[in-house]
Amino acid sequence: MLAGLTFSFFGAAMAQQVKYTAGNNSWDADSLGNHRAVVNFNGNAGTARVVIPWRRRDEHPEQKRIIIQDAQTKKKIDNVLPLTINREQGDILFEAASGKGTYYIYYLPYKNEGRSNYPKGVYLTPENTAGNSWAKTAVIPPKPNATLRELEAIDTFNSFYPMEVIATAAEEKQLLLKHPGAGYLVFPEDRAFPIRMTKDLPQRWIQQGPSQAFSGQADKGEYYAFQLGIYALKALKNVTITFNDLKTADGKTIPAAQLNCINTNGTTYDAKPFTAKVEVPAETVQAIWCGIDVPASAAPGVYKGVATIHPDGMPAMPIRLSLTVTGKTAVNSGFNEPWKQTRLKWLNSTMAQENTVIAPYTPLEIKDSVISLLGRKMGINKDGFPAQIQTFFTPEMTSLSSEAKNIFTEPVHFHFIAAADGKDLKWKSNGWQLITKEAGKISWKATNTTTGLQMDVQASLEFDGSVDYIVKVAALEDVALKDITLHLPFEKGAAKYMMGLNQKGGLRPEKIDWKWDVQHKNQDGAWLGDVNAGLQFTLRDQHYVRPLNTNFYLQKPLLLPASWGNGDKGGITIGEKGKAILANCYSGERTLHKGDTLYFNFHLIITPFHPINTDFQWSTRFYHKYNNLDSIKATGATVVNIHHGNDINPWINYPFIEWKKMKDYIDVAHSKGLKVKIYNTVRELSNHAWETFPLRSLGHEVYSPGKGGGFSWLQEHVDSDYIAAWFVPEFKDAAIINSGMNRWHNYYVEGMNWLVQNVGIDGIYLDDVAFDRVTMKRIKRVLTQNGHPGIIDLHSANQYNKSDGFINSAMLYMEHFPYLNRLWFGEYFDYENNNPDFFLTEVSGIPFGLMGEMLQDGGNPWRGMVYGMTNRMPWSDNADPRPIWKVWDDFGMQGTRMIGYWVDSNPVKTNNPLVPATIYKKDGAVLVSLASWAKEDTTIQLSIDWKALGIDPAKAVITAPDIRNFQQGQVFSKDAKIPVTKNKGLLLVITNR
Structure with missing residues (x-):
């Protein structure tokens, strides 16, 4: 927590202690912004002047609005006159109408424009609300008569302290005077304070000064991460890092091979050696993240060695390392404490890369x-x-x-x-x-x-x-x-x-x-x-x-x-x-x-990839929402899909923060006979990821370049050069677009393995896929290890549009189909105005050995059943699959033989090609699904191969069972003309009397 933390700000003519605190969401950020100065005024009603040494990282603060409130009444003060506004401080005049008391000065107010899930945070421009008479008559105190009590962020997550509190120009000048002729300076930094800024030095570094030494403490078996902050006074080319062995005084050793730098070397997502060229423009900061993989067998003691920075054409700089290894053994290499950046080791993982055969496939x-x-x-x-x-x-x-x-x-x-x-x-x-x-x-x-x-x-x-x-x-x-x-x-x-x-x-x-x-x-x-x-x-x-x-x-x-x-x-x-x-x-x-x-x-x-598993389709029923487990079980669903944006999985593609809540939920679900899958992919990544800024230090390897913008947190802390992605207003979870194929996929595989082992997930729900089949194979391996079910279903919105490059979703994701259990295609798929061949090829999954479900507007239940599809609970208000599920259970779909209308030998056909029939056959009975693509209401007659059905036509009964919101019950004779409503259909049961 930031409350009570203090440090010194040194201005040109003053020095004062400023306290940074967190406001516990005590004001409306969407109208006032995420940051305020809390100011005390001890005079009588009149003009107050305060100088706020806010040390802001944002550019052009003079172009952003200042809003001042009376802390007691929350009333906005109109008579405000900024005298000087710059990045280092603000000199502000305002009317303290209530006299002695506390006043709030909000200095980054914004409003959100655009879609709620893709907001554009627009910072308010200055406004002149001061009355002419006040502006003309107000006497400017010769020196400040109000004092800054604290700088307060709306919560700890939004705070700038300490790594985004900038050094002043004077402080930087003094720093350079102390190091004349240096091409670069190094600021070793603890893992607890990820380097965030590239254009400014943090004030913390002015206090500490550059150094050629770093010390830390780690447990046995822990992956210990630390940073070398490089401030380039001149442009640096091809920066590399070398390490030597770490040794104790009595000769015990951690080999140099156990040390690495994720910025310069590693292993790609497809298990190839990786080398990155690190270049640092002049007057910028580059965070170099290093790690020491402490052996579990390491003896306790103080290990010392050297990491050396080598820029081309400039002197190398050795950094003395001292690591105290405790007698304690880290749990799971420290991976259970990701805030320590222990999981940066996962970026170079080769887990599940062996090309072992995955069920149901057979060896070549x-x-x-x-x-x-x-x-x-x-x-x-x-x-x-x-x-x-x-x-x-x-x-x-x-x-x-x-x-x-x-x-x-x-x-x-x-x-x-x-x-x-x-x-x-x-x-x-x-x-x-x-x-x-x-x-x-x-x-x-x-x-x-x-x-x-x-x-x-x-x-x-x-x-x-x-x-x-x-x-x-x-x-x-x-x-x-x-x-x-x-x-x-x-x-x-x-x-x-x-x-x-x-x-x-x-x-x-x-x-x-x-x-x-x-x-x-x-x-x-x-x-x-x-x-x-x-x-x-x-x-x-x-x-x-x-x-x-x-x-x-x-x-x-x-x-x-x-x-x-x-x-x-x-x-x-x-x-x-x-x-x-x-x-x-x-x-x-x-x-x-x-x-x-x-x-x-x-x-x-x-x-195709494999035969269709129809029994899985009938028995595995997804419930796609976080909800009460007893309520879910009562619907007849068997698998719960936990989307992101809820209490147990709040952060998009980063299900590691509330994992204990998730585990408790899954444990109860398992006790009730339910399976649980979670939303987790890599297309974008939550800004709540512990590794956000280490990943930013990798340039564009993990995060795509872009125009920035989006939600206020991204603008205030990531600053620029990114693509703002999905946003969840309820949690203020703002994601950033992944760049494509990169080492984050190694982390993703390791993370999925961790979730299987520690949380007990039964699979994943993929909402579009931003990785290739190499990663998909690895994911399927870790999800199905040791008998885990490893169920994967894929949702895609229809990608055949301008923004997606006019590609068919099935074309785009076909390389992943061998490892999926179900498709959910999906948003913007038109189930009303496309023909049966479109359903068959782009939606159903059948030509690839898969089956699917419908989404947009609840789908078309009559057409869906021709392909064995329903919609998914409880996603659509327009359709409820439970009446169809009941038909499946009443008929006994397990073990039936599905014969689609596309099969020439289908023993049940209609006399109208626009009303095809698919059957589900078992001994002595068959369920016939009819769906109409005819432009008008019509009637059809069935052509039945009774011998192939194994049903005696003399004893046969054709019944349309009563199905809520689907059809009214009725009985048909064998040669009846059966009415079929346009865009709808029927389910018929044929049995012997």
Whole structure:
């Protein structure tokens, strides 16, 4: 707490003690701001003058309003005249109408504009409220006659003390005079005081002075973090840190390998060595965060060593380190006390990176040139490219088949067309060679040559069906080419549907002619397929970086692949050619000069991933809100999704502060037979994260660059160069956008593991995803370890819009589908005006082995049931899934066989293709779901294969059970004309009498 803490401010002609306190939210910040000066006036009613040495970090304080209140009456004082306002102090005149007493001076008032969840804090400009007569007649006291009692923040979280209290210009000048000729100064700083400012020195450092020594205390086994604050008097280039061993007087050692600097070195999210170039502009501060990973076996004692700062072209500076290791052993390396910055170690974690096979997938097997994986096979051609891909899923998608379905009509291949004669260059290959053979991944390579060119191919196939190709084309001499193309020749039966390349999900158009437009469109490939066989392909080069998504694509779009894009010459056409549906990925005319290298990389995902688990769909019912557990259980729900913005998970993507409350809730839920999942992802991060400022010290590695703004806390403490994200007004939780693929994902994996082990979460709810499949695999591993259920469901708002770069949500997230248990697609999905093919491909998840739920406006329950979907409790006021759940329970859906309308052999059909039927079959009974896409009310007749149903037509009864808010109960004869209302449908039960 800040109450009672004091330190000295030294002005040009005065010195006074100023106390910083926290106000316990005792005023309305949204109208008065987060900061005030508490001033005492001991005179009679009249003019008061006070000098406030506030030492503000904000720029241009003279452009911000001053509001003064009488502390007793809370009445605003209009007669106010700022005499001098600058960052160091404010000299203010005001009318103390009540005479002797206390007055509040608010100096950063703001108002919020814009959406409540994306506020724009606008600081109020100065206003002239003083009356003319007062302004003309007020006598300015020759010196202050009111005194500053304290500077008060609305709460401790908003306080500037001590690391955002700036040094004065005079103090900085005196500091430099004491260190003439220095290129930089170092201020070692304790972990308890994260360095926050880069443009100003904190007054605390003026008091302490620069130093070449640091001391601290840690327990055995603790990760001990500390800072080296570098103040660059001249621009510093390529700053590196080296460490030597820490030793006790009697020779006990903590090896130098146990010390690290997160700013300069580490491990990337995909387990590669990481080196960052640290450069410090002149007259700025750079926080260098270091850590000592104290061995659990370390003997107690005082360990001494040196950390040396090395800027290019300047003298190195040794910093003497002294660490006292206690006899106590830290619990869990100190990770349970994150305010000590112990979890910075997680940034370099390699947890769950081993590519072990994740259930329900099976180990890869290779025989000759064919690799087998769950439900699929891929053959490798002599040149290293796919000879064929096959799937073995039944059209129902509930089981595997012994019959193969081919995806290609011929092997995948490149064409290099010579500019001189328009002929296709002939390539020579000596065959491919195996690089690695593991249960989870098989990789191979091949080298192909033609006149003047060499093509090096490296490829891999993983257990989930992800195929990665790195295709390096090097010019051995100058070569002029009319075109370079990749041909993906699809079987027509494996290209019925399509999404991507400006196409919403649905039946594949006859012709696609697409051009690159990365500045506006997050598009680099497509998915073509049928329900039980398909392939996503995406085109990339060696510089691919995952763009931002979900409202932020335009701020960090795709990079145009130099190879595929070729300026504006590249593109993709898709259409019928002979027996194939040919995806022709072309790059256009170019000349390769000797020594030039291009990467024609591409990525394939073979779908489906696994059979549909329909029993999971019927038995696992999500309740998407923090609520009383008895009330939740009474609804029939089985899994509670805890969003952020509530008492047990208040902070977005940082569920570590109120974790004890969360654990208590989960323990009770488990005792009642309920599972609990939490909202936790990495797209944005709460400003309440303990590591906010260490992460800011990493430049743009973790946080995206941006124009700043947003909620007042961000403007006042993060200052600038960030993208303001989601905001929860109830908790004043302001998030910052993550930059994409970075080491925070290592922290995320470790954090998820910690939550499983210490809190007992049963899975996670993902609200859009800002990481790739590498992180998703790691997350699934830690969530499912030791028999934990590890349930993951993904929600996405419809990303097919300008802000998101016109990408289909299923296209964007397909790489994650192998590890999901359910989809929730989602906000802005139109369940009324899209056709069944759109539902099937973009919403249901069925072509990928998943099932889903609906969200927007409660969904369409009749259409949803054709795909086995309901909406989710209690998210929508417009729909309640419990009546459908009751039908599931009354009918006995567990163990039924789902046969969708898309299955040619479905034994129940209608005579109207706009009113399809999906059935759920069990012995002696079938539940038939009908949904209408007809433009008007209509009637249909059923065509039933009674033998396939196993029901005697002579004894059959067709009943429409009475379902609240869905349909009225009635009975139909076998040949009846059944009325179906427009945009609605029916559920029918067919049984023997």
